[in-house]
Amino acid sequence: xxxxxxxxxxxxxxxxxxxxxxxxxxxxxxxxxxxxxxxxxxxxxxxxxxxxxxxxxxxxxxxxxxxxxxxxxxxxxxxxxxxxxxxxxxxxxxxxxxxxxxxxxxxxxxxxxxxxxxxxxxxxxxxxxxxxxxxxxxxxxxxxxxxxxxxxxxxxxxxxxxxxxxxxxxxxxxxxxxxxxxxxxxxxxxxxxxxxxxxxxxxxxxxxxxxxxxxxxxxxxxxxxxxxxxxxxxxxxxxxxxxxxxxxxxxxxxxxxxxxxxxxxxxxxxxxxxxxx
Amino acid sequence: xxxxxxxxxxxxxxxxxxxxxxxxxxxxxxxxxxxxxxxxxxxxxxxxxxxxxxxxxxxxxxxxxxxxxxxxxxxxxxxxxxxxxxxxxxxxxxxxxxxxxxxxxxxxxxxxxxxxxxxxxxxxxxxxxxxxxxxxxxxxxxxxxxxxxxxxxxxxxxxxxxxxxxxxxxxxxxxxxxxxxxxxxxxxxxxxxxxxxxxxxxxxxxxxxxxxxxxxxxxxxxxxxxxxxxxxxxxxxxxxxxxxxxxxxxxxxxxxxxxxxxxxxxxxxxxxxxxxx
Numbered sequence: 001x002x003x004x005x006x007x008x009x010x011x012x013x014x015x016x017x018x019x020x021x022x023x024x025x026x027x028x029x030x031x032x033x034x035x036x037x038x039x040x041x042x043x044x045x046x047x048x049x050x051x052x053x054x055x056x057x058x059x060x061x062x063x064x065x066x067x068x069x070x071x072x073x074x075x076x077x078x079x080x081x082x083x084x085x086x087x088x089x090x091x092x093x094x095x096x097x098x099x100x101x102x103x104x105x106x107x108x109x110x111x112x113x114x115x116x117x118x119x120x121x122x123x124x125x126x127x128x129x130x131x132x133x134x135x136x137x138x139x140x141x142x143x144x145x146x147x148x149x150x151x152x153x154x155x156x157x158x159x160x161x162x163x164x165x166x167x168x169x170x171x172x173x174x175x176x177x178x179x180x181x182x183x184x185x186x187x188x189x190x191x192x193x194x195x196x197x198x199x200x201x202x203x204x205x206x207x208x209x210x211x212x213x214x215x216x217x218x219x220x221x222x223x224x225x226x227x228x229x230x231x232x233x234x235x236x237x238x239x240x241x242x243x244x245x246x247x248x249x250x251x252x253x254x255x256x257x258x259x260x261x262x263x264x265x266x267x268x269x270x271x272x273x274x275x276x277x
Numbered sequence: 278x279x280x281x282x283x284x285x286x287x288x289x290x291x292x293x294x295x296x297x298x299x300x301x302x303x304x305x306x307x308x309x310x311x312x313x314x315x316x317x318x319x320x321x322x323x324x325x326x327x328x329x330x331x332x333x334x335x336x337x338x339x340x341x342x343x344x345x346x347x348x349x350x351x352x353x354x355x356x357x358x359x360x361x362x363x364x365x366x367x368x369x370x371x372x373x374x375x376x377x378x379x380x381x382x383x384x385x386x387x388x389x390x391x392x393x394x395x396x397x398x399x400x401x402x403x404x405x406x407x408x409x410x411x412x413x414x415x416x417x418x419x420x421x422x423x424x425x426x427x428x429x430x431x432x433x434x435x436x437x438x439x440x441x442x443x444x445x446x447x448x449x450x451x452x453x454x455x456x457x458x459x460x461x462x463x464x465x466x467x468x469x470x471x472x473x474x475x476x477x478x479x480x481x482x483x484x485x486x487x488x489x490x491x492x493x494x495x496x497x498x499x500x501x502x503x504x505x506x507x508x509x510x511x512x513x514x515x516x517x518x519x520x521x522x523x524x525x526x527x528x529x530x531x532x533x534x535x536x537x538x539x540x541x542x543x544x545x546x547x548x549x550x551x552x553x554x
Contacts, residue, residue, distance in 0.1 A: 003357045005349055005366075005389035010356055013390060019296050020388060025369070027425040028305035059430065072282055079287055080280045088375060089282075092302070097392070098365060100425065100432040100457060111297060112282035113290060115374070138427050139413040147424040148304040148377065150415050153336065155377040180377060 018095035022109055027100065028146040030092030030109075031055035034241050035073070036117055037085045038276040042077060043241075045070070047204045051144065052091075058143045061093050064108055072112060080114035086242055088113050090146060120243040124269065127249030127261040128164035130183075130238070132227050133157055135168035135176050141199045154179040165238055167227075167251070174198065174224040178238050182206040185225060186235035186264045195222040205239040212271035218264065227252070235262030244276075245269045295372035299386055304377065305423040307369030307386075308332035311518050312350070313394055314362045315553040319354060320518075322347070324481045328421065329368075335420045338370050341385055349389060357391035363519055365390050367423060397520040401546065404526030404538040405441035407460075407515070409504050410434055412445035412453050418476045431456040442515055444504075444528070451475065451501040455515050459483040462502060463512035463541045472499040482516040489548035495541065504529070512539030521553075522546045 002013040004020070023029035033052045036043055053066045073087060094106030136150040154166035158179070166179040176194050177183050182203040184193045191213040196202055210220050230236060236248035236256050245268055247261025256262075279290035281297070300306035310329045313320055330343045350364060371383030413427040431443035435456070443456040453471050454460050459480040461470045468490040473479055487497050507513060513525035513533050522545055524538025533539075 001357060002359070002392045003353060003390070005353050005387065007387050008349075010353060013392065017296075019294075022302060023429075025299060025301040025307075025367075025388075025423065027429045028423060029426055029429050030302075059426065060433070072285075076280060076282050076287060080278060082279070090302075098390075100429045101436045102429070102433060110282065110284050111302075113280070113375075115279045115290065134416070136416040138415045138424075139411070140427070145426050146302065146305060147415075147426045149306055149336065149422050149424045150417070152300075152304045152306050152377045152379070156337070156379060159378045 021095040021097060022092050023094060023096065023102070024090065024092030024109065024146055026098050028148070029059070029102075030090050030146045031059060031061070031144050032088065032090035032146060033144065035087040036241050037077065037083065037087070040083045041276070042073075042087070043276045044204050044208070045073065047207070051202060051204065055144045056091065058140070059145065061091060061108055063106075064091055069110070072110065076112055076114050082114060082116055084117045085114050086117045088115075092146070117242060120246065123164065123243065123246050124261070127247035127259075128238070129162060129250035130165045130167050130178070130236075130248050131158050131161050131163045132169050132175075132252055133166040133179065135170045137168070137199075139199060141176075141201055142196070144201060151179040163250070164246075167230075169227060170198070173226050175227060175230060176200050176224075177203070178240070181238040181240035182209070184209065184237050184239065185230050185233035186237075186262060187233055190219040190221050191264070191268075192221045192223060192225060194224040198224055203239065205241050205244060208272055208275050209239045209245060209268060212268050212275070216267055216271055231256075235265050237261070237265045237268070244272050298372040298374060299369050300371060300373065300379070301367065301369030301386065301423055303375045305425070306336070306379075307367050307423045308336060308338070308421050309365065309367035309423060310421065312364040313518050314354065314360065314364070317360045318553070319350075319364070320553045321481050321485070322350065324484070328479060328481065332421045333368065335417070336370075336422065338368060338385055340383075341368055346387070349387065353389055353391050359391060359393055361394045362391050363394045365392075369423070394519060397523065400441065400520065400523050401538070404524035404536075405515070406439060406527035407442045407444050407455070407513075407525050408435050408438050408440045408529055409446050409452075410443040410456065412447045414445070414476075416476055418453075418478055419473070421478060428456040440527075441523075444507075446504060447475070450503050452504060452507060453477050453501075454480070455517070458515040458517035459486070461486065461514050461516065462507050462510035463514075463539060464510055467496040467498050468541070468545075469498040469500060469502060471501040475501055480516065482518055482521060485549055485552050486516045486522060486545060489545050489552070493544055493548055508533075512542050514538070514542045514545070521549050
């Protein structure tokens with residue numbers, strides 16, 4: 001008889017809950033988004049839904065209506081009634097006996113949580129330390145997929161070294177992005193970040209940061225740079241949905257600027273917050 | 278209140294079953310093995326357990342006793358009482374609220390199934406078609422992890438083109454391995470396959486195939502080759518736990534040899550089966 005084992009429990013395979021056959025677990029065969037609200041208002045919902053829609057299409061999960069996703073997000077956000085919320089959701093291709101290949105009758109699984117957003121006041125005030133880590137990820141990081149083991153290993157290494165984020169460096173020696181953030185360097189009046197062509201996520205926060213920089217009459221350069229160049233920057237910062245802009249004051253062992261978030265970083269933070277109102 | 282949504286159902290986050298917080302689903306943060314039995318005997322159990330142990334160590338899942346895994350595998354196999362069984366198992370780092378970083382108190386989740394092995398007689402008799410596909414995987418394919426989305430996309434493309442397997446080609450233009458198999462070419466009396474250094478899985482079937490080749494006084498060359506070279510091979514075959522050796526008779530649009538599995542392939546199949554008895 002075909003059977004399954006869950007930890008120490010043996011049961012007939014046919015009794016297993018479909019959640020255990022989720023292709024999300026077998027293969028990471030799904031895509032996700034993280035959205036946040038500021039004081040009861042969701043920020044950049046349509047940007048995130050557009051990107052989610054693209055991620056689904058790229059991995060050919062076709063049986064999803066994005067209007068349904070929008071309604072679920074809005075309904076969940078309303079039910080939770082959390083002013084500063086973090087909304088995580090993913091869709092996997094569905095549940096089926098393990099086979100890399102899929103059939104078109106699969107019903108996608110939708111999962112979402114609305115949770116309190118951790119406070120990032122101290123990080124923003126004091127800045128954070130980052131470390132560099134090899135970019136081990138696959139070649140389609142433009143897709144926001146559940147294949148995140150390299151990101152997990154990178155961020156754990158950062159945590160163990162007392163840093164908040166791992167900045168990924170590709171085989172050519174260039175910084176791509178943070179393991180869960182975009183990465184920026186300020187040289188004089190120029191804000192620099194890797195181009196989207198560099199196998200990075202089309203970050204929505206990145207898009208608004210670059211807009212904020214242009215609004216502030218700074219120069220924007222989408223051009224990659226090395227860790228050695230980053231160490232010589234006037235300012236460094238990361239950008240991520242859940243914390244928007246956070247100054248980086250230590251890069252590996254090098255203290256950046258005067259060890260506090262820089263003026264342009266702060267200026268961009270303020271400019272960014274205007275978009276969220 | 279923090280909440281979760283499962284498809285259309287809204288519930289308090291605290292009511293959610295821990296299975297929905299499995300890091301296997303959030304990140305693919307786990308490793309797996311597939312073992313098979315031949316006529317009631319498990320083949321190469323210790324090889325698989327050794328590799329599993331290494332995979333766990335490489336992603337730093339430390340709270341697993343490999344003797345417990347062995348006992349669970351043996352007990353499950355005995356309970357199922359299937360002569361030609363496929364035994365799949367994975368361990369994920371555990372269940373926790375979503376955060377890339379982990380804490381050492383997590384309890385790993387163990388999942389296993391014993392199922393009937395699909396019959397591969399026809400594939401072995403007639404040979405199979407394969408297609409080439411870009412190797413999009415991460416840079417640690419020596420770890421048998423749950424990050425398998427590139428493999429899924431490759432094998433689905435193969436299926437849609439009427440092929441049984443996708444043969445992955447890296448950026449340098451060399452074949453690495455199949456999306457779920459090892460890949461071999463026979464040139465005269467030489468059996469050639471990519472070296473383990475080429476970011477491929479240390480396949481256990483591959484190991485026994487190479488031993489079978491040496492026993493048969495063939496030359497073994499662990500040296501990579503291109504799709505153009507593969508098309509000129511006398512014979513091609515794939516090797517995978519669930520089917521051991523299967524001749525490849527079509528490579529993209531090119532018919533290999535006389536369109537039937539070759540003599541050396543058949544000779545290796547027979548030699549391989551001796552190991553399983």
